[in-house]
Amino acid sequence: MSLIVQKYGGTSVGTPERIRNVAKRILETQQAGNQVVAVVSAMAGVTNNLIGLADAVTGEGQATEREMDVLLATGEQTTIALTAMALNAMGSKAVSLTGAQAGIETDGFHTKARISNISPAGVHELLDDGNIVILAGFQGKTPDGKITTLGRGGSDLTAIAMAAAIDADLCQILTDVDGVYTCDPRVVPEAKKLDEISYDELLEMASSGTKVMQSRSVEFAKKFGVPFEVRSSLNNNPGTLVKEETMSMESVVIRGVSLERDQAKVTITGVEDHPGTAGKIFGAVAETNLLVDMIVQNVSKTGITDISFTVHKDDVVKAEAALKPILPELGENATMEATDGIAKLSVVGIGMRSHSGVAAEMFAALSKAGVNIEMISTSEIKITVTVSEDQIDAAAKAAHEAFGLSEA
Amino acid sequence: MSLIVQKYGGTSVGTPERIRNVAKRILETQQAGNQVVAVVSAMAGVTNNLIGLADAVTGEGQATEREMDVLLATGEQTTIALTAMALNAMGSKAVSLTGAQAGIETDGFHTKARISNISPAGVHELLDDGNIVILAGFQGKTPDGKITTLGRGGSDLTAIAMAAAIDADLCQILTDVDGVYTCDPRVVPEAKKLDEISYDELLEMASSGTKVMQSRSVEFAKKFGVPFEVRSSLNNNPGTLVKEETMSMESVVIRGVSLERDQAKVTITGVEDHPGTAGKIFGAVAETNLLVDMIVQNVSKTGITDISFTVHKDDVVKAEAALKPILPELGENATMEATDGIAKLSVVGIGMRSHSGVAAEMFAALSKAGVNIEMISTSEIKITVTVSEDQIDAAAKAAHEAFGLSEA
Numbered sequence: 001m002s003l004i005v006q007k008y009g010g011t012s013v014g015t016p017e018r019i020r021n022v023a024k025r026i027l028e029t030q031q032a033g034n035q036v037v038a039v040v041s042a043m044a045g046v047t048n049n050l051i052g053l054a055d056a057v058t059g060e061g062q063a064t065e066r067e068m069d070v071l072l073a074t075g076e077q078t079t080i081a082l083t084a085m086a087l088n089a090m091g092s093k094a095v096s097l098t099g100a101q102a103g104i105e106t107d108g109f110h111t112k113a114r115i116s117n118i119s120p121a122g123v124h125e126l127l128d129d130g131n132i133v134i135l136a137g138f139q140g141k142t143p144d145g146k147i148t149t150l151g152r153g154g155s156d157l158t159a160i161a162m163a164a165a166i167d168a169d170l171c172q173i174l175t176d177v178d179g180v181y182t183c184d185p186r187v188v189p190e191a192k193k194l195d196e197i198s199y200d201e202l203l204e205m206a207s208s209g210t211k212v213m214q215s216r217s218v219e220f221a222k223k224f225g226v227p228f229e230v231r232s233s234l235n236n237n238p239g240t241l242v243k244e245e246t247m248s249m250e251s252v253v254i255r256g257v258s259l260e261r262d263q264a265k266v267t268i269t270g271v272e273d274h275p276g277t278a279g280k281i282f283g284a285v286a287e288t289n290l291l292v293d294m295i296v297q298n299v300s301k302t303g304i305t306d307i308s309f310t311v312h313k314d315d316v317v318k319a320e321a322a323l324k325p326i327l328p329e330l331g332e333n334a335t336m337e338a339t340d341g342i343a344k345l346s347v348v349g350i351g352m353r354s355h356s357g358v359a360a361e362m363f364a365a366l367s368k369a370g371v372n373i374e375m376i377s378t379s380e381i382k383i384t385v386t387v388s389e390d391q392i393d394a395a396a397k398a399a400h401e402a403f404g405l406s407e408a
Numbered sequence: 409m410s411l412i413v414q415k416y417g418g419t420s421v422g423t424p425e426r427i428r429n430v431a432k433r434i435l436e437t438q439q440a441g442n443q444v445v446a447v448v449s450a451m452a453g454v455t456n457n458l459i460g461l462a463d464a465v466t467g468e469g470q471a472t473e474r475e476m477d478v479l480l481a482t483g484e485q486t487t488i489a490l491t492a493m494a495l496n497a498m499g500s501k502a503v504s505l506t507g508a509q510a511g512i513e514t515d516g517f518h519t520k521a522r523i524s525n526i527s528p529a530g531v532h533e534l535l536d537d538g539n540i541v542i543l544a545g546f547q548g549k550t551p552d553g554k555i556t557t558l559g560r561g562g563s564d565l566t567a568i569a570m571a572a573a574i575d576a577d578l579c580q581i582l583t584d585v586d587g588v589y590t591c592d593p594r595v596v597p598e599a600k601k602l603d604e605i606s607y608d609e610l611l612e613m614a615s616s617g618t619k620v621m622q623s624r625s626v627e628f629a630k631k632f633g634v635p636f637e638v639r640s641s642l643n644n645n646p647g648t649l650v651k652e653e654t655m656s657m658e659s660v661v662i663r664g665v666s667l668e669r670d671q672a673k674v675t676i677t678g679v680e681d682h683p684g685t686a687g688k689i690f691g692a693v694a695e696t697n698l699l700v701d702m703i704v705q706n707v708s709k710t711g712i713t714d715i716s717f718t719v720h721k722d723d724v725v726k727a728e729a730a731l732k733p734i735l736p737e738l739g740e741n742a743t744m745e746a747t748d749g750i751a752k753l754s755v756v757g758i759g760m761r762s763h764s765g766v767a768a769e770m771f772a773a774l775s776k777a778g779v780n781i782e783m784i785s786t787s788e789i790k791i792t793v794t795v796s797e798d799q800i801d802a803a804a805k806a807a808h809e810a811f812g813l814s815e816a
């Protein structure tokens with residue numbers, strides 16, 4: 001008998017009929033001889049409705065965070081009750097638990113709390129009594145009993161944290177895709193579903209445009225060594241196992257190709273090259289809460305340098321507004337220029353560490369495809385370039401092909 | 409500084425705008441120099457929507473009661489969050505508490521739990537820190553942490569029980585009427601709002617048609633000696649104080665007149681008068697869960713008697729179906745007859761105990777108004793008669809007038 005944690009997202013439980021389908025799937029998992037804890041999200045649309053109510057009462061975005069958590073937590077509480085009663089109606093023993101009831105303790109940072117402790121005795125007891133446990137994702141309580149929520153991707157986090165706490169044999173994240181692919185199949189039709197991927201690879205792919213899970217949940221899984229499987233809630237195909245890297249994983253040089261569109265590049269030229277300049281620039285941008293991604297600075301020979309960075313194209317105006325006042329401090333003749341219409345392409349793989357020449361191979365492939373490279377940035381297991389947005393599909397295909405990812 | 413518990417029903421908090429109005433009223437109560445605990449219900453319509461969801465998932469009425477409670481409790485949780493954040497938006501310190509968070513413990517009878525204990529330390533602490541406490545009505549938890557709900561009228565019960573637990577100076581039930589009237593003002597325009605009424609009088613009036621509160625909450629208030637005020641949430645008029653009877657109350661013979669329409673009378677004639685017959689009849693009716701009200705049996709002289717009782721007219725068919733099979737056991741020639749189109753009129757007052765001739769006075773007044781009396785039933789502080797439904801308004805006016813209730 002295995003102990004399995006499953007997580008179903010808001011779309012999977014979006015209607016009464018879908019809740020019945022999820023209940024059926026949970027029951028089948030139990031009937032196959034397993035103990036099951038199923039983590040469910042709020043029904044699709046419910047959270048937005050609740051936010052709309054709060055805005056109507058207080059003015060947009062004015063609600064206090066403590067009360068926002070009390071409000072939002074009702075979304076998952078509704079789903080757990082409906083899912084458990086659906087299972088009961090099928091003749092199964094199932095009980096619902098809120099985050100607080102399941103012993104999920106967090107710190108007090110409302111709307112983005114971090115899990116600090118899980119006391120799983122009650123969950124074990126219910127499982128040992130033959131119950132399926134339906135657990136509210138996304139929520140917990142502080143040690144003194146306040147209701148908290150975990151922020152974006154919180155239900156994934158609940159599943160992974162509970163899997164760690166109860167020492168589950170398997171944690172399944174059920175979603176609307178079949179798993180993690182070597183590249184977005186809409187761009188590269190030859191893209192293959194991966195059987196396995198390391199935490200670090202998924203993290204790098206997530207941060208460079210592959211939307212499967214929030215980085216935060218993957219980081220948590222890595223930290224506590226919880227392997228999990230990303231698979232579809234709509235079919236029974238095996239998904240992608242995400243786990244600590246193994247020796248055999250290193251033999252694959254590149255695991256996948258990520259792409260991210262709608263990027264813009266901001267370049268500041270004529271920057272005087274002395275300590276503190278970069279800090280000044282990115283401090284000013286950070287104050288506007290913008291997410292800056294790639295940062296490239298060329299080596300300075302003349303005491304004057306250029307610094308470029310990418311942001312989402314919607315954030316260009318904000319970034320320029322933040323930088324304009326400090327331009328004179330950066331250099332006598334410092335100027336700023338923004339270009340949009342660019343996209344990012346990344347190749348990711350832990351095998352890169354032990355294989356040389358990966359960058360050269362990638363650049364050659366892009367060159368052969370007639371793609372011009374603008375910026376380059378590398379990490380230990382990732383190489384990222386920016387290209388013109390209208391060349392990103394060709395670039396992705398070329399890289400995917402060059403690293404043999406289309407082969408079975 | 410007084411400690412006040414207020415209760416607002418589902419209509420009072422039915423829209424974001426109304427929630428803001430309620431918040432304003434709560435804040436004014438605090439600013440007048442009081443500590444305030446406000447108990448709120450689910451927004452009007454929300455509970456029915458939740459029941460609809462449950463029906464859609466499980467089939468009508470098939471949901472397990474444990475999960476129904478988890479589901480329904482989200483209704484009040486939504487309101488407490490919205491009300492507290494409305495107060496926060498007005499610059500006030502306010503925090504929400506679910507029933508469980510407020511230490512309201514109940515037994516385990518899901519959907520109709522009874523409050524067994526309240527641990528109000530947390531509420532006191534919040535109040536002493538200058539907070540307004542917004543408390544979810546209708547819900548609690550079992551000692552082992554299961555979510556329960558209290559059934560119909562549960563939010564009134566929460567308010568009264570919490571008022572008792574924290575030794576409040578005043579408990580206000582805010583509703584859509586100005587208080588308790590001597591009679592329904594739609595029937596008797598001269599009806600006056602009562603300044604005060606005893607628990608027992610309100611209980612008798614509630615059980616005979618005056619819809620202000622569920623008897624259960626009044627009984628609870630009586631048991632624990634919690635005086636409360638029924639008043640309007642729409643204006644600042646003083647309401648009606650409901651409390652233990654005082655000496656001075658006895659000087660008022662009749663406090664009010666209640667009426668109840670849509671009644672039917674079932675009469676069984678030819679009943680053999682020996683022990684156990686009545687038990688047989690009402691046992692059979694009770695098995696169908698019908699609410700039987702007045703029961704009248706005439707003294708038997710011949711060994712054969714008639715037994716009549718009233719039920720709501722919608723329940724006549726069920727009552728007849730329950731009795732038909734046992735008719736032969738009741739008497740050789742027992743027959744059954746049902747009449748609808750009747751109504752009940754009650755006069756209620758603790759002064760009746762020390763005043764004689766009240767019944768005679770009532771019957772004379774009805775006679776003078778040309779109203780024919782069918783059945784008569786009395787308790788220590790109530791006289792009830794049934795009359796033809798088309799005479800009930802005239803009967804109510806006559807009784808109201810006869811006992812001087814229109815006078816200031």
